[in-house]
Amino acid sequence: MKARDNPFAIHRLEQLPYHLSGTTWPALLDKLESLNNRAAIIGHHGSGKTTLLNKLKPHLKEKGHHPITAFTNEDTPLTWRQLKDTLTTNPNSNILLLDGACHLPYLTWHRLKRYTQKRHTGLIVTTHNPGLLPTAYHCQTDIPLLKNLLNNLLPKSELPIDTTLTQLYQQNNANIREVLSDLYDQWAIAKK
Amino acid sequence: MNNLSIEIQDNQTAFVPGETLEGTAQWQLNELPKSITLNLLWYTQGKGTEDVGIAESIELGNHSSTDQQSFSITLPNSPYSYSGRLLSIIWALELIINKGDQCHRQEITLSPTGQEIVTN
Amino acid sequence: MGAGFMFFIFLGFLKTIDTHSWQETPCTIQSCLIIDDYDDESPYAIDVLYHYTFSGKTYTSSTYKYNYNGTSDYHEVSNLASQYLPTTQSTCYVNPNKPDTAILAHESLWTGLTILFPLIFVIIGGGGIYFTWRKTDPEKTEVKSSKSQAGNNRKVTLVFFSIFALVGLGILIPLFIIPVKNIISARSWQQTPCKIISARLQSHSSDDGTTYSIDILYKYQFNNTTHRSNRYNFSIGSSSGTSRKNAIINSYRKEKNPVCYVNPDTPSEAVLNRQVTWGLLIGLLPLAFLAVGVIGIFYTLRKKQPKSKSSQAARWHSKSLNDTHQSQHNSSNTFQPHSITLKSDSSAIKKLLGITFFALFWNGIVSVFLFEVVEGFKNGNPDWFLTIFMIPFVLVGIGMIIGVFYYILALFNAKPQLTLTPGHIPIGTAGEISWTINGRVDSIQNLTITLNGREEVTYRQGTNTRTDKRTFYDIELFSTDSTSDMYTGQIGFPIPHDTMHSFEADNNKIIWSIIVKGDIKRWPDIDSNFTITVLPADISQDQ
Numbered sequence: 001m002k003a004r005d006n007p008f009a010i011h012r013l014e015q016l017p018y019h020l021s022g023t024t025w026p027a028l029l030d031k032l033e034s035l036n037n038r039a040a041i042i043g044h045h046g047s048g049k050t051t052l053l054n055k056l057k058p059h060l061k062e063k064g065h066h067p068i069t070a071f072t073n074e075d076t077p078l079t080w081r082q083l084k085d086t087l088t089t090n091p092n093s094n095i096l097l098l099d100g101a102c103h104l105p106y107l108t109w110h111r112l113k114r115y116t117q118k119r120h121t122g123l124i125v126t127t128h129n130p131g132l133l134p135t136a137y138h139c140q141t142d143i144p145l146l147k148n149l150l151n152n153l154l155p156k157s158e159l160p161i162d163t164t165l166t167q168l169y170q171q172n173n174a175n176i177r178e179v180l181s182d183l184y185d186q187w188a189i190a191k192k
Numbered sequence: 193m194n195n196l197s198i199e200i201q202d203n204q205t206a207f208v209p210g211e212t213l214e215g216t217a218q219w220q221l222n223e224l225p226k227s228i229t230l231n232l233l234w235y236t237q238g239k240g241t242e243d244v245g246i247a248e249s250i251e252l253g254n255h256s257s258t259d260q261q262s263f264s265i266t267l268p269n270s271p272y273s274y275s276g277r278l279l280s281i282i283w284a285l286e287l288i289i290n291k292g293d294q295c296h297r298q299e300i301t302l303s304p305t306g307q308e309i310v311t312n
Numbered sequence: 313m314g315a316g317f318m319f320f321i322f323l324g325f326l327k328t329i330d331t332h333s334w335q336e337t338p339c340t341i342q343s344c345l346i347i348d349d350y351d352d353e354s355p356y357a358i359d360v361l362y363h364y365t366f367s368g369k370t371y372t373s374s375t376y377k378y379n380y381n382g383t384s385d386y387h388e389v390s391n392l393a394s395q396y397l398p399t400t401q402s403t404c405y406v407n408p409n410k411p412d413t414a415i416l417a418h419e420s421l422w423t424g425l426t427i428l429f430p431l432i433f434v435i436i437g438g439g440g441i442y443f444t445w446r447k448t449d450p451e452k453t454e455v456k457s458s459k460s461q462a463g464n465n466r467k468v469t470l471v472f473f474s475i476f477a478l479v480g481l482g483i484l485i486p487l488f489i490i491p492v493k494n495i496i497s498a499r500s501w502q503q504t505p506c507k508i509i510s511a512r513l514q515s516h517s518s519d520d521g522t523t524y525s526i527d528i529l530y531k532y533q534f535n536n537t538t539h540r541s542n543r544y545n546f547s548i549g550s551s552s553g554t555s556r557k558n559a560i561i562n563s564y565r566k567e568k569n570p571v572c573y574v575n576p577d578t579p580s581e582a583v584l585n586r587q588v589t590w591g592l593l594i595g596l597l598p599l600a601f602l603a604v605g606v607i608g609i610f611y612t613l614r615k616k617q618p619k620s621k622s623s624q625a626a627r628w629h630s631k632s633l634n635d636t637h638q639s640q641h642n643s644s645n646t647f648q649p650h651s652i653t654l655k656s657d658s659s660a661i662k663k664l665l666g667i668t669f670f671a672l673f674w675n676g677i678v679s680v681f682l683f684e685v686v687e688g689f690k691n692g693n694p695d696w697f698l699t700i701f702m703i704p705f706v707l708v709g710i711g712m713i714i715g716v717f718y719y720i721l722a723l724f725n726a727k728p729q730l731t732l733t734p735g736h737i738p739i740g741t742a743g744e745i746s747w748t749i750n751g752r753v754d755s756i757q758n759l760t761i762t763l764n765g766r767e768e769v770t771y772r773q774g775t776n777t778r779t780d781k782r783t784f785y786d787i788e789l790f791s792t793d794s795t796s797d798m799y800t801g802q803i804g805f806p807i808p809h810d811t812m813h814s815f816e817a818d819n820n821k822i823i824w825s826i827i828v829k830g831d832i833k834r835w836p837d838i839d840s841n842f843t844i845t846v847l848p849a850d851i852s853q854d855q
Contacts, residue, residue, distance in 0.1 A: 002310065003238030004280035010771065011237045045774040075777035106470070106613055177773065184239050188277045209848060236820045239780055240769025243817035270848040274812045278767045278782050279820050304739075304849045309812045311765075311784035 001191035007153045008184035016152050018048070018055040019145060020137075025059055028137060035134050037065070037095050037122025042130050043139030046175030049126035050099050052139060056124065060095060065122070068093040072100040080108045087121065095122035102127040141176045143169055149176070150183075195220040196287050196296035198230075205299065206306030209269040213300070217252060217287050218260040221294075228252040231286040232265050238279040245271075273301040273308040324379075328419045331378050334405035337414070339364035342372075344396040346389050346540075347382075348510070348529060355514065355527065356389045356542070357382030360396050364404050366411040373404065373414040384514060386529060386542035390580055470612050477605025480598045488595030491546040498546070498586040501573035506532035506582070508570055509540070511561045516550045522693070525550035526557050528564050532572055534579040541572070545585040547592055552687045600676050649735030654745075654826065654842035656728075664719040671712035678702070678709045722836035726751030728828045736845040740809035743844075745789075745826060746802035756830040756838065759798045761790040763805055765812070765846075768821040785811060789826075798830075807846055814846045 003009060020028060032039055037060075043049045053069070060067045068090045072078040087096060096116060101109065109132065116123045125132060143162075146169055150159055160168070160183075172178040200215040207213060217230050232248040247268050252261045274281040283302045288295045301308050342361040357380070363372045376392075383389060396402060396416070407413040507530060514527035526544040533539075544560075564570060564584070575581035681702055688694045729748045737743035745761070765785030770777055790803050815822040824846045830838030 001277070002275035002280055002308075003278055004275055004282060006238065009238050009280075010240070010242060050772075071772075073772060073774065073776065076772075181239070181773075236817065238769060238820070239771060241771045241819040243820050245817065270813060271815050272812060272848065274815075274822070276767045276782065276784055276812070276822075278769045278780055279822070281815070281820075305810070309810065311767075311812060 001188050003188075006184055006187050008180050008187060012153060013180060014051075014054070016051075016149055018052055019148060021140065021145075023137070028056075029059060029063060032122075032124065032136050035136060037124060038116075038133055039124055039136035040101070040130065040133040041124070041126045041137050041139060042128065042135050043126075044128060044141075044174065046172070046177035046179075047139035047141050048176065049139050052137065053097050053099050053124070053126055057097060065095050066090075066093045067095040067097050067122075067124075069097045069099070072098070072103050074103055078104065078108070080111050083108070083112055084115065087115070087119075093121070095124060098123065098125045100127075101125035101132055102129065141169075141174050146176055146179060149180075193220075194222060194289075194294055196289065196294060198285050198287055198296060198298040200285075200298065200300070206301050207267050208304055208306055209267060209272075209302060211267050212264055213267055213285075214262070214264045215285070216260050216262045219258065219287065219289065221257045221289065224257050225255050225289050227288075227290055228255060229288045229291070230263055231288065232267075232283075233286060234271055234281055234283050236279055236281055238276075240279060267302055272303040274303075274310075275308050276311045328378065328421065331405065331407075331415060332418055332421070334407050334415070335366070337364050337366055337404055337406045339402055339404040339414075339416075341396045341398055341400050341402055343398050344393050346386075346393050348386075354382035354384050356384065356386050358389050358392045358396070360392075360416065362396075362402065362404060362416065364406065364414060366406050369411065371406075371412050371414065373412075375413070375415050377417050378415055378419050384525070384527065384542075386540055387580060390540060394580070470609060473605045473608030473612065475605070476601050477609060480600070480602030480605055483598035484595065484602055486548055487598060488592065491548065491592055491595065492588075494546040494583075495586060495588055498573055498575070498583060501575050501583070501586065502534075503571050504532045504534055504574045504582070506530040506570050506572040506584075508564055508567065511564050513554060513557055513561060514550070522691070523550035523552050524554050524557055526560055528561065528584060530570065530572060530582075530584065532574065532582060534574050534576075537579065539574075539580050539582065541580070541582040543581075543583045545583060545587070545589055547589055547595075551591065551594075552691050597680055600680070604673075604677075651731055651733035652735035654730040654732055654844065657825070657841040657843060660719060660722050660725075664716070664723065667712065667715045667719055671709070671716050674705075674712055675709040678705045682706060718836055724751070725832070725836060725838050726753050726756060726830065728830075728838065728840055730826060730828070730842050732826075732842075732844055736847050737807050738847040738850040739807050739811060739813055740849050742804050742806045744802055744804040746800070747828070748800045749798055749830075753798050754795050755832050755835060756795070756798055757833060758791070758793050758831045759838075760788055760829050761803065762827045762829070763787050763789050763824070764827050765822065765824050768823055770819040785824075809849070811846075813848045814844075 006012075023031075041049050041052055057067050057069065068086060070078060070083060070086050083096075083098075087093070098112075104112065113123065113133075115121075123133065124136070143166060146165060147159075150165075168179050168182060169176075172182065195218075197218045198215060199218065200213065204213075213232075217228075219225070219228065228251070230250045230252055231246050233244060233246045235244045236242050248265055250263055250265070252263075271281050273283050283300050285298045285300065286295055287297075303309055339362045342363060344358055344360045347357045347359050348355055358376055359374070360376050361372065361374050363370060365371075402416065404414045404416050405418065509529040509531055511526075511528040514525045516523050516525065527542055528544055529540065529542045531538055531540045570584070572582045572584050573586050681698065685695065685699050685702055688698070726749045729750065731746045733744045733746070747761070749756075749759075763785070764783060766781050766783045768779055768781050770779045772778075785808075787805070789805050790801070792798060812822050814824050824844050826842045826844060828838060828840045828842070832838065
């Protein structure tokens with residue numbers, strides 16, 4: 001199977017609609033507004049935090065905001081200088097969407113928090129655990145969510161059976177991103 | 193209602209490196225555009241994070257809301273259009289209004305045979 | 313068990329706290345004597361008698377401190393004796409509920425910190441019980457992978473390394489820093505003749521076994537005052553091993569004109585041996601803990617330098633791909649060198665340095681505990697719990713040492729040198745590699761050279777960035793068991809016309825390489841990877 005045709009290729013995953021649990025987009029945006037757009041999206045690995053942050057950007061734009069994005073993890077660390085440059089080179093931006101805030105060094109995080117607070121810039125971050133900022137949304141995964149995603153990616157006839165799905169889900173410790181990565185490999189080999 | 197289209201001469205979509213690609217970009221917009229750009233680009237799809245490379249970028253000068261403009265591009269040598277198990281490389285022409293407000297994309301293939309290189 | 317120990321320590325500490333509420337009362341010292349045979353463990357103590365008046369009645373007490381057990385430091389009791397001279401006035405603390413009970417000095421409240429030791433075991437045990445028995449919903453499990461535990465929660469990491477640093481510093485100060493400071497200041501102490509009163513081997517019993525220290529009591533005259541001391545040198549603590557200590561004790565027993573060194577500022581302070589001793593080096597061991605703690609805190613807090621080549625912090629896929637960061641792509645070169653010498657992708661030196669660092673770090677820490685285990689066996693009093701506990705750590709340490717030797721041996725492997733002609737090979741044409749293998753070629757049993765093409769893609773997996781690889785082309789170009797054919801040779805090979813050229817973008821790559829493998833019996837194998845450039849087909853030739 002060609003990489004571009006694989007139903008689990010990244011570009012297809014990015015086009016999946018985001019399923020909010022227990023809230024709606026207007027309610028989530030209102031909650032962010034009530035927190036002055038300074039909040040955290042929390043959840044374990046592969047629970048959809050990055051995806052939610054991506055989907056949030058156009059919604060914030062529709063509300064008249066000018067969000068900019070930044071990403072950091074262990075292999076792509078951000079320095080304070082880089083973060084500051086991101087903010088100063090985008091003077092019109094009023095919200096920073098930071099993916100992976102929990103990977104920032106302690107001092108860098110606190111500098112960023114103070115800096116954005118002083119300039120009344122919003123700061124919406126993704127992190128694994130609560131504590132950095134008030135929690136706006138808690139990403140969680142379950143097997144019905146996984147089934148829902150697969151319904152969008154595969155024709156009905158090709159959906160894995162429930163026991164296979166449950167096994168995959170548990171083997172990957174509820175990490176949906178890893179489940180989808182495994183399914184990519186399985187499809188690539190099976191559909192040669 | 194906005195309409196964008198790219199028409200390639202002879203409806204050709206398979207090309208060899210170094211070949212000249214000729215065509216016409218057409219647009220029908222509700223408002224006057226600030227910029228209209230035609231990009232020749234490649235991008236990747238598959239398991240890895242997407243990469244993009246813009247081989248050529250043409251600013252289409254006439255900024256009226258409804259118009260068409262022909263173009264001629266000499267295609268580069270590489271990369272070839274390719275599909276393996278983890279990675280696909282795809283060539284496309286992209287017509288962009290106002291730096292991203294709207295866009296239309298037309299895929300082409302680029303390789304010595306005109307067909308996508310496939311490895312399994 | 314932890315809870316039990318905590319309970320008893322707490323009960324004792326309550327009593328200590330209680331004495332701090334006793335009423336301060338003037339008293340008169342009747343007598344104060346130094347006992348020098350108080351206890352096997354702590355031979356020196358003061359025997360003090362004093363009387364006081366409380367609520368109109370006169371009482372007599374001989375209690376210095378609640379739970380007073382004497383000391384092994386003669387200087388300490390000497391100071392006390394000079395503090396509580398007969399007929400002088402002092403202050404005592406009377407139990408208001410039982411006025412016949414009184415003490416001269418309070419026990420330190422710092423002893424309450426000993427409750428923290430069993431508390432650690434209570435937390436570990438209680439936490440283990442909680443996490444073992446708590447119910448979890450398999451469908452909505454909030455899971456922390458080992459990667460997130462490693463990568464997240466800087467606070468825990470900071471606390472962990474801070475404890476390391478504090479423990480290291482806390483032990484380093486009394487074991488090394490203070491003794492060294494004393495040795496340096498003792499250089500100005502005055503040499504003074506002294507007389508040996510007693511010399512013995514002092515034993516100290518604990519759960520780990522019995523240790524010993526030198527206890528030599530001597531007296532000397534300084535400024536017309538007679539003083540006594542039992543300080544032999546500035547090292548603190550005791551250790552196993554008796555032969556060297558007994559030799560020292562015997563020498564002082566026989567010594568006709570022993571000398572000591574007296575602090576002219578505080579003549580009650582003296583020492584027999586003011587030299588640096590080997591035992592002081594043991595005091596450097598906590599430096600490893602301090603170093604680990606400080607380095608760990610530093611790397612947790614420091615600003616990190618970026619590894620990414622991207623100059624922008626933001627990379628998002630957009631609808632039009634227009635505002636996305638444009639990847640750099642290298643796959644065609646106008647300049648084609650006639651031939652190039654290929655460089656191996658991996659470095660044996662780097663691997664060796666890496667494993668050596670980890671082996672030193674790991675075995676450095678393990679050796680501290682291993683020393684205790686060995687000493688226990690030498691003394692005929694082995695600590696079996698510690699011995700069994702240390703087995704897996706020692707095995708890992710041995711494995712690392714073997715790894716170091718493995719990579720040292722790999723350094724002496726025969727090294728292939730490859731030349732590729734042309735330097736870059738267009739698709740549909742042929743190339744040629746010529747090789748020379750320097751070193752112990754006769755040890756190679758089988759040599760193979762393979763042409764390999766693979767895809768490499770990189771993507772984010774939360775905390776980390778992962779790279780997946782897939783080989784799409786793998787053809788053996790050359791294989792031989794004959795040593796004479798291995799030294800040098802050349803072979804041509806075609807690049808198929810219907811394959812993909814080399815391609816490199818930020819996250820996606822097509823890589824071609826020549827892989828040289830050599831099987832060596834009872835020695836690390838040769839496994840060298842040489843990246844080559846396969847160009848797009850030469851269109852000028854086709855036209």
